[in-house]
Structures are given as C-alpha cells and as structure tokens.
Amino acid sequence: PSEKDFMGKNLYSYQGSWYYPSTLQAILNFQKHFRARDSDIILASFPKSGTTWLKALVFAVVHRNKYAPNLVSHPLLSDNPHNLVRFIELDLYVKNQRPDLEELPSPRLFATHMPFQTLHDSLRDSPCKVVYMCRNIKDVLVSRWHFRSNVVRKELYSNYSLEDMVDDFIKGVYSLGPFDDQVLRYWKESLVNSNPVLFMRYEEMIEKPEVQVMRLADFLGCSFTEEEKQSGTVEKILELCSFGNLSNLETNKTGTSVCGVAPHAFFRRGGVGDWKNHLTDEMARKLDEMVEKKLGGSGLKFE
Numbered sequence: 001p002s003e004k005d006f007m008g009k010n011l012y013s014y015q016g017s018w019y020y021p022s023t024l025q026a027i028l029n030f031q032k033h034f035r036a037r038d039s040d041i042i043l044a045s046f047p048k049s050g051t052t053w054l055k056a057l058v059f060a061v062v063h064r065n066k067y068a069p070n071l072v073s074h075p076l077l078s079d080n081p082h083n084l085v086r087f088i089e090l091d092l093y094v095k096n097q098r099p100d101l102e103e104l105p106s107p108r109l110f111a112t113h114m115p116f117q118t119l120h121d122s123l124r125d126s127p128c129k130v131v132y133m134c135r136n137i138k139d140v141l142v143s144r145w146h147f148r149s150n151v152v153r154k155e156l157y158s159n160y161s162l163e164d165m166v167d168d169f170i171k172g173v174y175s176l177g178p179f180d181d182q183v184l185r186y187w188k189e190s191l192v193n194s195n196p197v198l199f200m201r202y203e204e205m206i207e208k209p210e211v212q213v214m215r216l217a218d219f220l221g222c223s224f225t226e227e228e229k230q231s232g233t234v235e236k237i238l239e240l241c242s243f244g245n246l247s248n249l250e251t252n253k254t255g256t257s258v259c260g261v262a263p264h265a266f267f268r269r270g271g272v273g274d275w276k277n278h279l280t281d282e283m284a285r286k287l288d289e290m291v292e293k294k295l296g297g298s299g300l301k302f303e
C-alpha cells in the first residue's frame with residue numbers, strides 16, 4: 001500500500017482509505033479470518049457520526065424480547081455500548097487476535113469504521129445486514145477535533161487547529177478518511193436492492209426518532225408489533241438510549257476504557273449544528289465546496 005506522513009506518523013492507503021499501521025494490520029487479519037453468518041448485523045459509520053448511539057439502539061431493538069427496555073438489569077445500564085457491540089478492526093481483530101466468534105448467538109452484532117469495499121467478500125456477498133449511520137460533515141469534523149484534541153492521540157494533536165483539520169478533510173488524507181468517499185459509497189450501496197444496506201442519518205434520528213427506530217426495526221426483520229407500539233416500547237427504547245440517560249450512567253462516566261478510550265469520551269454534547277459555534281464562514285465555505293464537488297449529482301446532501 002502507498003504511504004504518507006501524517007504529523008510524523010505513517011498512514012497507509014488500502015482499498016481507498018488511510019490507516020495507521022495497527023488498524024491496517026487488524027483489517028488484514030479480519031479479511032483473512034472472519035466468517036460471516038447470514039444473520040450477522042454490521043453497524044458501519046465514520047467515527048463521530050453517532051456510532052455509540054447506533055450501537056445502543058440496535059442492541060436494545062434486537063434484544064428487546066430478552067431485555068425489556070425498562071428492565072432494571074438491562075445490559076445498557078451496566079455496560080458500555082462499545083462492549084456490547086464490538087468493533088471489528090479496533091477491538092476484535094487487533095494485535096493479530098483471532099477471536100472465537102462461533103459461540104456467539106445469532107444475530108451477532110458487530111461494528112466497523114471500514115468502508116464498504118473493505119468489508120470481507122464473505123460478508124459483502126452474504127445476506128447479512130449493514131446499517132450505516134451518516135452525520136453531516138461539519139458536525140463530524142468538529143466532534144472529531146474535540147475527540148482528537150482531548151482524548152485520542154492528544155499529544156499528537158496538541159498543536160493541531162480546526163483549520164488544519166478542515167484542510168486535511170479537503171485533502172482526504174487522515175486516519176480512516178476520506179469521510180466523503182465512505183459516505184458516498186454506502187449511500188450508493190443502500191440504493192441497490194440486492195444489498196441489504198440501511199442508510200440512516202444522525203439528523204433524522206434527532207428530528208424523528210420514533211419513525212427512524214421503527215424503520216431500523218423493519219430493516220432488521222424485527223418490526224414493532226401494534227401491541228408494542230401501543231404500550232410505548234419504541235419510546236422506552238429511545239429513552240434508554242438517549243444522550244441524557246447514557247451519558248449519566250455510572251458505567252459510562254467512570255467505566256473502564258474501551259479500545260483505549262474512556263467511555264465518557266463518546267458523549268460530548270450531541271445534537272445538530274454545533275459546527276456553527278466553531279467553524280468560521282471560510283472553513284464552512286471550503287467544506288461546502290468540497291462536498292458539492294464530491295457528492296454533487298449523487299442525490300446525497302448534508303442538511
């Protein structure tokens with residue numbers, strides 16, 4: 001793979017995306033050893049698009065018969081969503097581990113930040129379902145900048161300004177980037193009937209959460225019954241997985257780290273449009289221009 005220097009660290013390009021060596025190694029390990037099951041559910045996203053929220057929601061929806069959303073011993077009340085739905089390339093397959101996933105009951109839930117093309121053939125060609133969470137590029141960028149400056153690789157990012165990140169997003173060279181290529185590819189795949197890819201948007205989840213969670217359940221083949229709708233199951237799941245609830249749980253405030261990150265770091269502010277408090281008009285204009293160039297004509301727009 002080709003190589004680029006990113007703030008003194010090596011980034012490698014593989015199948016159209018950039019990775020630190022440890023992540024690339026995990027991906028190669030996954031591609032070699034993972035065996036998909038038709039019932040698998042894969043949650044895909046670019047970091048900071050609402051992955052934690054999606055993990056919690058899918059876990060709660062899929063397991064609602066086993067764990068009612070108002071159960072006092074619900075796993076989401078005592079464990080972090082990242083432990084309940086683990087990342088393929090940042091957790092399961094790191095350091096040449098070969099996790100035994102055969103024992104896991106169906107449906108198995110996994111998460112990934114990999115682009116569509118990098119999901120293993122056996123997974124891509126199987127009828128297993130992929131849910132993609134998309135968030136507008138400006139909120140993703142601002143969320144990522146806070147996360148990088150305060151949490152992950154913070155020494156590396158100590159002199160890295162928001163403007164630097166805007167420029168890197170425009171160049172497309174950064175870990176797991178380019179964001180726009182990833183979003184566009186999942187968007188296109190979601191339009192092809194033969195591929196079970198559900199394209200969800202963070203902004204729509206904020207705006208009409210009930211509608212979106214029902215859509216999610218329909219896609220996953222576990223639609224809410226009339227009785228469940230009447231008895232408020234959808235609302236209870238949303239409450240359980242809400243920012244306010246999850247971010248205030250002891251397990252997410254002080255719990256042990258997941259993939260080297262303290263769980264509280266996945267909850268910052270939530271919501272739509274925080275970019276307006278951070279990006280200058282010039283930064284926003286540059287991003288709009290790039291998005292227009294990349295996504296124009298695809299039918300995909302950021303709100």
Ligand code: A3P
Nearest residue numbers: 048049050051052053143242243267268269270
């Ligand atoms: P902000 O930094 O804009 O607040 P990811 O889970 O992909 O790392 O994304 C993290 C972003 O999702 C953060 O955005 C975080 O606050 C927000 N988030 C986390 N849990 C959420 C929830 N339950 N509902 C809505 N947003 C949530």
